[in-house]
Amino acid sequence: GAGVSQSPSNKVTEKGKDVELRCDPISGHTALYWYRQSLGQGLEFLIYFQGNSAPDKSGLPSDRFSAERTGGSVSTLTIQRTQQEDSAVYLCASSLKAARMSQETQYFGPGTRLLVL
Amino acid sequence: AQKITQTQPGMFVQEKEAVTLDCTYDTSDPSYGLFWYKQPSSGEMIFLIYQGSYDQQNATEGRYSLNFQKARKSANLVISASQLGDSAMYFCAMRVNTGGFKTIFGAGTRLFVKA
Numbered sequence: 001g002a003g004v005s006q007s008p009s010n011k012v013t014e015k016g017k018d019v020e021l022r023c024d025p026i027s028g029h030t031a032l033y034w035y036r037q038s039l040g041q042g043l044e045f046l047i048y049f050q051g052n053s054a055p056d057k058s059g060l061p062s063d064r065f066s067a068e069r070t071g072g073s074v075s076t077l078t079i080q081r082t083q084q085e086d087s088a089v090y091l092c093a094s095s096l097k098a099a100r101m102s103q104e105t106q107y108f109g110p111g112t113r114l115l116v117l
Numbered sequence: 118a119q120k121i122t123q124t125q126p127g128m129f130v131q132e133k134e135a136v137t138l139d140c141t142y143d144t145s146d147p148s149y150g151l152f153w154y155k156q157p158s159s160g161e162m163i164f165l166i167y168q169g170s171y172d173q174q175n176a177t178e179g180r181y182s183l184n185f186q187k188a189r190k191s192a193n194l195v196i197s198a199s200q201l202g203d204s205a206m207y208f209c210a211m212r213v214n215t216g217g218f219k220t221i222f223g224a225g226t227r228l229f230v231k232a
Contacts, residue, residue: 032128033220043162056219091162096230105152106220108162 002026004109006092012115013082021077021112032075033106035091043091049075050097080100082116085117089113119144121211123223127184130199131231137184138142138194138226140209149213151192152220153183156206169191205232 005024013019025032028090045059049069060066064082069075079086093106120143130136142151153165168176168183176183184193196203209223 035222042219042224043210043220045219045221048170059219089160093162105164107164108154110159110161113160 004092004107006090006109006112008112009110010113010115011101012117014117015084016081018078018080019082019114021075021079021090021092021114023075023092023094023109025073025075025092026073026107027073028096029094029107030072031095031104031106032069032073033095034077035093036061037053037089037111039088042075046077046090079114084116087114087116095113119211119213119221121209121221121223123209123226125226126224127227127229129229129231130196132201132230133198135195135197136199136228138196138207138209138228140192140194140223142190142192142209142211143212144190144215145211146184149211151183152210152212153181153194154191154208154222155203156208156225158205161200162208166194171173199230199231201232204228 007022017073032049035043037043047067048056051072052069064080067077089111091111093108095106121139149170151168153167155163166176166178166181166183167184175185180197182195206225206227208225210220212220
């Protein structure tokens with residue numbers, strides 16, 4: 001496809017269960033970002049990948065959150081032992097290259113709406 | 118520390134009029150980029166416009182222009198000739214080169230365009 005895709009689009013889970021969220025970036029984009037957007041809030045940076053490595057994990061809120069990227073393409077964000085406060089929209093974005101240039105435009109996917117009951 | 122402030126939680130504008138959405142930022146890094154994104158009710162984030170810290174001229178993209186005042190650390194978005202489809206949340210964001218390529222977003226401004 002032409003844009004960033006994410007799956008599932010919606011996920012309802014029970015407290016304590018693990019969830020996996022998937023992001024397919026735009027083909028050829030080497031940089032990939034995960035954000036979280038709680039209801040009515042701005043975006044909170046979680047993690048950034050350049051290729052398969054994650055030079056910046058500073059935004060992960062706890063050790064229950066982890067992410068990986070394989071083949072320089074698809075990324076999965078895993079939340080273990082989900083809590084109700086994890087309920088949010090999880091957005092993925094990609095850019096052509098993270099580079100040293102701050103103007104690399106990020107293109108966002110539609111997000112995964114996670115609800116933890 | 119870097120910070121983005123959007124002080125207008127909500128704004129109303131009459132269709133066909135211009136509107137300015139405020140954004141101020143704080144960083145000690147001399148090299149940074151400023152972005153505006155639109156988020157309609159459908160939830161996707163749509164890139165609108167970019168301004169680099171070293172750019173001499175204000176950025177423009179169609180009906181969008183960025184009023185960049187570096188000394189005041191402000192990067193207001195101006196939307197000319199508002200349309201009903203402009204009703205959405207608007208986020209100002211900043212990325213600094215020494216910030217691990219982290220993009221920091223403001224809390225957003227919800228714009229309502231009245232017919």
